Amino acid sequence: MTLADVTYMPEAPAHDLEIDEINAEAFGPGRFTRAAYKIREGGPHDRSLSFVAMHGGQVIASVRMTPIAAGAGRAQMLGPLAVRPDFKNMGIGRKLVAMALAAAEKSSEPAVILVGDEPYYGPLGFVRIPRGQIEMPRPVDLNRLLAHEIVPGAVAELTGEVCHANLAKTPQRTTEPA
Ligand SMILES: CC(C)(COP(=O)(O)OP(=O)(O)OC[C@H]1O[C@@H](n2cnc3c(N)ncnc32)[C@H](O)[C@@H]1OP(=O)(O)O)[C@@H](O)C(=O)NCCC(=O)NCCS
Numbered sequence: 001m002t003l004a005d006v007t008y009m010p011e012a013p014a015h016d017l018e019i020d021e022i023n024a025e026a027f028g029p030g031r032f033t034r035a036a037y038k039i040r041e042g043g044p045h046d047r048s049l050s051f052v053a054m055h056g057g058q059v060i061a062s063v064r065m066t067p068i069a070a071g072a073g074r075a076q077m078l079g080p081l082a083v084r085p086d087f088k089n090m091g092i093g094r095k096l097v098a099m100a101l102a103a104a105e106k107s108s109e110p111a112v113i114l115v116g117d118e119p120y121y122g123p124l125g126f127v128r129i130p131r132g133q134i135e136m137p138r139p140v141d142l143n144r145l146l147a148h149e150i151v152p153g154a155v156a157e158l159t160g161e162v163c164h165a166n167l168a169k170t171p172q173r174t175t176e177p178a
Pocket of ligand 1: 083093115116
C-alpha cells in the first residue's frame with residue numbers, strides 16, 4: 001500500500017456509516033460526552049467542507065466541519081478528524097485538515113476553530129484562542145481551544161458561549177469590505 005492508492009473526496013451521505021465506525025474506533029464511547037460533540041448535536045455538519053480519504057473503496061479517514069456561532073462571530077468547527085490505525089502517520093490527517101481549510105477559505109468562511117492538540121494543529125496554521133474569550137458547553141482544556149483565522153479580525157469576533165450556528169442568539173456582525 002502506498003499513498004498513491006489513497007484518494008480524497010468531499011463527504012457524501014453514503015460515507016456516514018463508515019465515518020461513524022472510524023470515530024467510534026478513534027474516540028470510543030467517551031466521544032459523546034465531549035464539548036465539541038455537544039455543539040455538533042445542535043445541527044448538521046457542512047458536507048461541502050467535510051472530506052474523506054478512501055482506499056480500496058473504503059473510507060479510511062474523515063474530517064468534518066460544523067458551522068458555529070459565538071456572540072456576533074461565526075466560524076466553522078473542525079472535527080472529528082480521525083484516521084484508521086493502519087493508515088496513521090502517512091500524512092493523511094494533515095492532508096484532510098489542509099483540504100478543509102482550503103474549502104473554508106474558498107467559501108469565504110471567517111475562521112475555523114477546534115478542540116485539539118496544539119503540537120499537531122499548530123504547524124497546520126492554528127493558534128490558541130485567548131483564555132476566557134469563548135466558552136464551550138462542557139469543560140475543555142483551554143490550551144486545546146485553537147483557531148485558524150481566514151478573515152482578519154474574525155477570531156476576535158468570537159465571544160461567549162459557542163453553539164451550533166443554527167442556534168445562534170446574536171445576529172452575525174458583518175464587516176464591510178475595506
Ligand atoms: C491525530 C490523527 C488524526 C493524525 O492523523 P495521521 O494521518 O495519523 O497524522 P499525519 O500523518 O497527518 O501526521 C503525523 C504526525 O503527527 C504527529 N501526531 C499525531 N497525533 C498527534 C498529536 N495528538 N499531537 C501531536 N502530534 C501528533 C505524529 O507523531 C506525526 O509526527 P511526525 O510527522 O513528526 O512523524 C490520527 O492519529 C487519529 O486519528 N488519532 C485518533 C483520533 C484523534 O486523536 N483525532 C484528533 C482529535 S484532536
